[in-house]
Amino acid sequence: xxxxxxxxxxxxxxxxxxxxxxxxxxxxxxxxxxxxxxxxxxxxxxxxxxxxxxxxxxxxxxxxxxxxxxxxxxxxxxxxxxxxxxxxxxxxxxxxxxxxxxxxxxxxxxxxxxxxxxxxxxxxxxxxxxxxxxxxxxxxxxxxxxxxxxxxxxxxxxxxxxxxxxxxxxxxxxxxxxxxxxxxxxxxxxxxxxxxxxxxxxxxxxxxxxxxxxxxxxxxxxxxxxxxxxxxxxxxxxxxxxxxxxxxxxxxxxxxxxxxxxxxxxxxxxxxxxxxxxxxxxxxxxxxxxxxxxxxxxxxxxxxxxxxxxxxxxxxxxxxxxxxxxxxxxxxxxxx
Numbered sequence: 001x002x003x004x005x006x007x008x009x010x011x012x013x014x015x016x017x018x019x020x021x022x023x024x025x026x027x028x029x030x031x032x033x034x035x036x037x038x039x040x041x042x043x044x045x046x047x048x049x050x051x052x053x054x055x056x057x058x059x060x061x062x063x064x065x066x067x068x069x070x071x072x073x074x075x076x077x078x079x080x081x082x083x084x085x086x087x088x089x090x091x092x093x094x095x096x097x098x099x100x101x102x103x104x105x106x107x108x109x110x111x112x113x114x115x116x117x118x119x120x121x122x123x124x125x126x127x128x129x130x131x132x133x134x135x136x137x138x139x140x141x142x143x144x145x146x147x148x149x150x151x152x153x154x155x156x157x158x159x160x161x162x163x164x165x166x167x168x169x170x171x172x173x174x175x176x177x178x179x180x181x182x183x184x185x186x187x188x189x190x191x192x193x194x195x196x197x198x199x200x201x202x203x204x205x206x207x208x209x210x211x212x213x214x215x216x217x218x219x220x221x222x223x224x225x226x227x228x229x230x231x232x233x234x235x236x237x238x239x240x241x242x243x244x245x246x247x248x249x250x251x252x253x254x255x256x257x258x259x260x261x262x263x264x265x266x267x268x269x270x271x272x273x274x275x276x277x278x279x280x281x282x283x284x285x286x287x288x289x290x291x292x293x294x295x296x297x298x299x300x301x302x303x304x305x306x307x308x309x310x311x312x313x314x315x316x317x318x319x320x321x322x323x324x325x326x327x328x329x330x331x332x333x334x335x336x
Contacts, residue, residue, distance in 0.1 A: 005218075005231040005280070005334040013206065015193045016040040021209055024048035028055040029063070029175055031199035037186060038193040038209060047189060054185050055178055055198075061089050062174045064112065065122045071168050075112065079164020082154075090158050092170060092177050092285065097153060099289050103305065107293040108264035110151055112167025113142050118269065120260045121169070139267040146264070176239050176288025179203050183284075195233060200240065203284045204233025221275045221316055224323050229314075231334075237284035241291040242276040263296050272298035273318045280312040280331070303328055 019038040024047060026033055035051060061070045074083050085093065096109035115121045117134045124131060134142075145165060152161040170177075175198050182196040183203050193206030195214040204214035213232035219240040220226025231238060241261060261270050277295040281287040294302035294313055303326060306313040312330040316323045 003227055003229040004336045005229060005331075006213075006336050007232060007234050007236050007334060010234060011206070013192070014211070015206065015209070019193070019209070022047070024051060026052045026055070028052075028059060028178065028198060030065070031175075033178075033182070033196070033198040035182060035186070035194060035196045036214070037191050037195070038206070040190055043190050047186065047191070050189070051182050051185050054181050058088060058174065058178050058181060061086055062092065062170045062177075064169055064171065071170065074160065074162055075167045077162040079162060081162045082159050083162060085158045085160055087158070088177070088181070090155065092173055093153060093160070093168075094155060095285060096170070096173055096289060099293055102309075103293045103297065105265050106263065106296040107172075107289060108146075109168055109170060109173070110146065110149065110166055111262065111264045112169035113146060113165070114139075114262055114264060114267060115169050115171070116167070117142050118260075118262060120262075143267045172241075172292040173285055173289045175199055176201055176237070176284040176286070179237065179284035179288075201238070201284055201288060202233055203237035205235055207234070218278050218314070219276065221323060224275070224318075226316060226323060227325055231280065235282060236280050237282065237287045238278060238280050239284060239287035239291045240276055240278040241295045243270070243274065243295075261292060261295050270296055270298070274298060274302070274315055275318045275323060276316045277302070278314045279306075280334070299326060306330075 015038040018041040022037050022039040024035045033055065039045065059066060063069045064071055066072055070089055077083060093109065099107045100109065116123065117138060119125050119131050149163050149166045151163055151166040179196055179198050179201050180203065186194050195202060195204040200219060202216055207213055213234040215230050216233055218229040218231055243261065263270050274295045277291045279287040279291040290311055294306055297305050299315055299317055306328045310330050312328060312334060314325065314327040314331050316325055
């Protein structure tokens with residue numbers, strides 16, 4: 001049975017007469033991006049270059065793969081140094097720290113050392129020859145090092161203190177933010193009917209030429225019978241965190257997978273049977289960060305966290321016989 005999600009608020013505005021369908025695509029952050037939009041008469045058609053430039057700028061600021069990015073330079077900087085931050089970087093860090101505080105540390109943008117330790121960073125990758133899972137002593141030492149750090153964020157002056165050894169990692173929020181910036185780029189040029197996507201994270205507004213909203217299928221769990229759910233991205237974004245994307249298995253985890261989603265409180269990959277978490281939110285940056293946070297918190301605490309904040313979230317949980325679905329009331333309110 002196919003489920004359908006429809007936003008509770010619908011903007012009746014239609015595309016300007018004479019609008020034409022325009023597609024754009026490219027690569028960024030190690031994946032692809034795309035945009036489908038209705039181009040109003042008189043709007044410049046070099047939007048692909050404008051969007052690619054916006055994405056390239058985000059990579060130069062927030063990539064932990066680029067050693068000369070703002071983030072990369074901060075991570076290598078000596079202790080006691082202050083670093084001026086560009087406005088986009090400030091927006092992402094500010095929201096990441098907000099989620100970190102609200103979740104009691106289940107989300108931590110300064111968990112870069114832990115990410116590297118488990119092989120999900122730019123070096124010593126989990127899928128390369130010679131990789132081995134860290135010993136408990138190494139995990140404990142990394143947690144202790146993180147607990148001792150105090151990377152002060154001076155938001156008023158847009159600067160961040162490197163106390164020495166602090167490692168930022170925006171991999172669970174930057175892609176969602178980049179989707180929002182694609183939307184911002186389009187709206188700045190007078191485009192208000194579009195669907196933009198980076199690596200499976202999406203944001204939509206307005207409608208298609210036929211008057212229908214931008215329909216997308218929510219991501220399921222590969223190899224398992226997942227609910228068939230379509231969502232109308234009309235003023236909404238969607239992001240999914242899944243344990244099937246990047247993981248490895250080894251003796252210490254028996255049949256459980258060591259997922260790239262790590263719990264900053266314990267130092268270990270999550271092992272709470274959450275196969276995927278999908279969040280729908282007006283902003284893709286929030287959907288991105290919250291899907292990770294809810295996954296880490298787990299079925300009970302994660303859904304309670306989302307429920308308290310009115311977040312539309314769906315969990316798919318691994319069971320002995322397949323998958324079980326749980327969701328928040330905000331998610332169920334959109335079901336038709």
